[in-house]
Amino acid sequence: MWNWFFQLASPKWFYTIARKVTPWLSVLMYSLMLAGLVLGLIFSPADYQQGNTVRIMYIHIPAAYMSMMIYVIMAVAGAIGLVWRMKMAHIVSVSCASIGAMFTALALLTGAIWGKPTWGTYWVWDARLTSELILLFLYLGFMALHSAYDDKKAADKASAVLALVGVVNIPIIHFSVEWWNTLHQGATLSKLEKPSMDTSMLWPLLIMIVAFKLYFVVTLFHKIRGEILLREKQASWVKKLVADSKQ
Amino acid sequence: MKNFNRIVTRELSVVFRSQSEFVYPLAFFIMVTSMFPLAVTPEPAQLAFIAPGVIWVAALLSLLLSLNAFYQSDFQDGSLEQMLLAGVSGSLIILAKAFANWIVTGLPLVLIAPIIGVLLNLELQANMIAMLALLIGTPSLCLIGAIGINLTVGLRNGGVLLTLLVLPLFIPILIFGASAVEAASIGKNYSGQLAILAAILILSLMLAPFAAAAAMKISID
Amino acid sequence: MKNFNRIVTRELSVVFRSQSEFVYPLAFFIMVTSMFPLAVTPEPAQLAFIAPGVIWVAALLSLLLSLNAFYQSDFQDGSLEQMLLAGVSGSLIILAKAFANWIVTGLPLVLIAPIIGVLLNLELQANMIAMLALLIGTPSLCLIGAIGINLTVGLRNGGVLLTLLVLPLFIPILIFGASAVEAASIGKNYSGQLAILAAILILSLMLAPFAAAAAMKISID
Amino acid sequence: MGYFDSFNDFIHMGGHGFYVWLCYAIVFIGMVSQFVLAKLSAKKNIKLLSQYYRRAAARKKSQANNDS
């Protein structure tokens, strides 16, 4: 039952699987991305209040979701690494950071730009915006801490501790719109209730959300493979792989 | 518990050995708060308006500054590893050091805050609430700060990296602390904010010592 | 002059060895400035009003924090005394280190300040003046800070004592810097303040290296 | 085609073209650069490693020479 878990823990196994899977995932990602863009930019209607600016939603919301999801993944992987001393978990955790930071920055930037036509200002200091900014700082702190250590193992553990501590910020971001009355929109997508959105806008949004997730997985796999190579440089399979690739 | 007392006593006697040292964080606090009338505006109404925020930001920075002095030398001269080797648990060490840190840095802030409040034109009620909020909030700052300093203590320029790691975690305390004072100063209900501060304190008392102890062991290697 | 270059190069290579280090003071600056909207008020007009003061206070604190990392290890590992014994004059060492300090800490602040200004709702003209004022003011902060750190570096809790010594000396720069920005934001003439800042810079370039070098020799004993 | 009457309309987006296209451009640049960097990292690391192995081998050799 735990077999797959231990297999996952083997960098070599992960490397080969990731290499096999990524092309397929990439194809899926490209097609979903394209479909989402075409539907969102061309076929979906403008909002009766916001006009065409609503099209920013199709990238803002997926990016914002990803920024939070990736942080949780990073923290959970870090925790697994700390508790079970699993190499692979740390590799995942570390590889997540820069992708997550990018999505956080994108959510902030697209949100800020969207704010100008809708709220009349690029930036207000409301709870959700602020907590998202804090999330960016947490990502940056994670990366800075990891690069400040000379020893990779110590760096992994230290940054995992930081990721775990920072996880408290995630519920704050999510519930901020409920806890404080703010400018920012409340939840539009919820599993329990029927979405309040028109299907012609809902579909492109959902497709983009899935496409962004796939993008994350594909990019993560690339990053992980690079990282595995560096860390397993003493393993014979890596030596062989490097030697083969030279010819 | 015996060891807790011992570590606290030792910390305090190191600090009080040069008797003037415990006034520094205080002095920093006073200095930063008095920079604002100079830098922003000397007008009383405006001052009272920015006072809660300024008091909290200053408290936060002065606690942040004190962390280094409290932890770094223990790492460098090897006395932390000696305590661990004497079988004292990491989280107990952290708890004791954070407590000593609060006694030396946090408590004086709490006591001096009302005076600063008067200088910044804060009225009595808000002033008392500011003190209360600081009393509940500053221990959490010491505990959370302990995590950050233990993660960064082995690194050069750790001081600034520390800030980067710790300030985001301080911000919720800052927000609720400042908004409690603000609510009090305009006569609104402030008990909600104080309750959240208390909840944060309990949470950090339960979790921070373990996280910081883990960080400490990583840094010692 | 050759030795000046060498010391600067060495300082910079120590700092840039872990490439991310030069973002820390910046991060601190951004973090502190973004604490004020949270602690004081998120309202744009109010923000613009306190912005000049906040930017200057934050710049001042972030330079203050960087001093320790720049000087302390050189004292402790004996490399300062080795430089002196190699016949390099104390004031040259200080000048070189303060210059490196400014490159790493001050310059990034100057460059990021306009962005912070936008976040705090400062308008374009005031924003540019803020940048200019920081450009003239921050080198003096590095030089004056060098005196303070060299006086206090041998002491435990020196960090906070440093603050105590240095902040009063920083205050004139703070006042003129902030008031230049304020003047610009309400459309008044600001050249007087900038001239004073420049005068302070020249004065501290001439005097601070000698004072700091004297302090250094006292601390080495 | 689609929601818009003409290509010009599409670019113009009812006056909000600047905001919409700026957003999409930023996201595009961000995601593509991240993706390319990630994709290159495996290749770059292979190159790095082949250098590393060469140096390690050289060091081992010189050590062996020292011992004998």
Added chain:
Amino acid sequence: MELISSEFNSDNLIEITNLTVIRSDFPVFSPVNFSLGAGQAMQIRGTNGAGKTTLLRAICGLCHSLEGEISWNDEVITPAHQNFYQSLLYIGHALGLKPKLTIEQNLSFFQQLRFELDSQLIQEAMQAFGIAELYDEYVAKLSAGQKRRVSLCRIITEPVPLWILDEPLVALDVDGQQWMLDICNQHLERGGILLITSHQPINGIHNLRELTLS
């Protein structure tokens, strides 16, 4: 002078199997095997950089990324094993003294972490290392050798069976070295265990085994 009054359990045993430490992907030294029982002493030898300090710190649990096994009285030591820490004293390059406290305050702090305060014993220890008159001097003002003596006092004030000493003779003058070695001998006679490194010749410790790292 009879200094150490306690007899140790004669069953005490530390066993090291296949221990090595990985740094930047390479083992620092080839795997090490040995065991030391009551009354036995071992000197770790090796050139500069051979890994002596690393080995000692690994045994104390101060190193991550180690491979192999350490066991104390037949129990395998996981990083924080209370029994083991109760019986261990490690003194390395960093002495762990607070410059702002006096000699006596430093010593009594460490003593109280594991034992009851025994001022008498602290007094005797300072006498044994020739720093009795300096008892209320701040450590900051001591010379290199005097600081080393203060840290070594702990082998008397904290009577534990297992001593792990990394270059304890450094900075000591001739008298100091002699006193130090005498005390080690007494410790061994009482059933203590000693693990030591030194680049200076160690004369007069009975039955000193040697292990050379490579």
Added chain:
Amino acid sequence: MELISSEFNSDNLIEITNLTVIRSDFPVFSPVNFSLGAGQAMQIRGTNGAGKTTLLRAICGLCHSLEGEISWNDEVITPAHQNFYQSLLYIGHALGLKPKLTIEQNLSFFQQLRFELDSQLIQEAMQAFGIAELYDEYVAKLSAGQKRRVSLCRIITEPVPLWILDEPLVALDVDGQQWMLDICNQHLERGGILLITSHQPINGIHNLRELTLS
């Protein structure tokens, strides 16, 4: 191996008259008088705390509150005397190395403060102390003895006549100590001057005079 290529001026002379250092109102040691000319060496002896380190630092001008006179080539030294500093190398308990720079960077920084960069010489120095393969290693990662070796490389890379070495043999292994003493001998043959302290026996330095502090 011929390492040091420069001959020094044979008129070099350091003279110490009635030197003592006051700490907390008392002189640390009774006044000291000696003079050393080209090719002469002196070992300062004394128990722990006798004041050896204090004396050497005082000569280097790193101590305030000293009484007496130090002169170099018949000129009295006031705290910052360029000629004197140009001819002096002091290596004490603190090594002055930056952990974040490599061995080579550290050595070339110090060399360039007084001389032109000479990578050849740095290479030779590292070879002489057996750390040539580590040249691009960060000092943070070195062992105690390796760090000491790096700091001692400076006696080769910075060819000055007057060496003041405070316990240079500490942490060095047997080979390292031998190399060190050989180099000192070569230095003396070329007309250098050596002032040294050590608690370990110094074997094989020709004409080593001794001065015992009290």
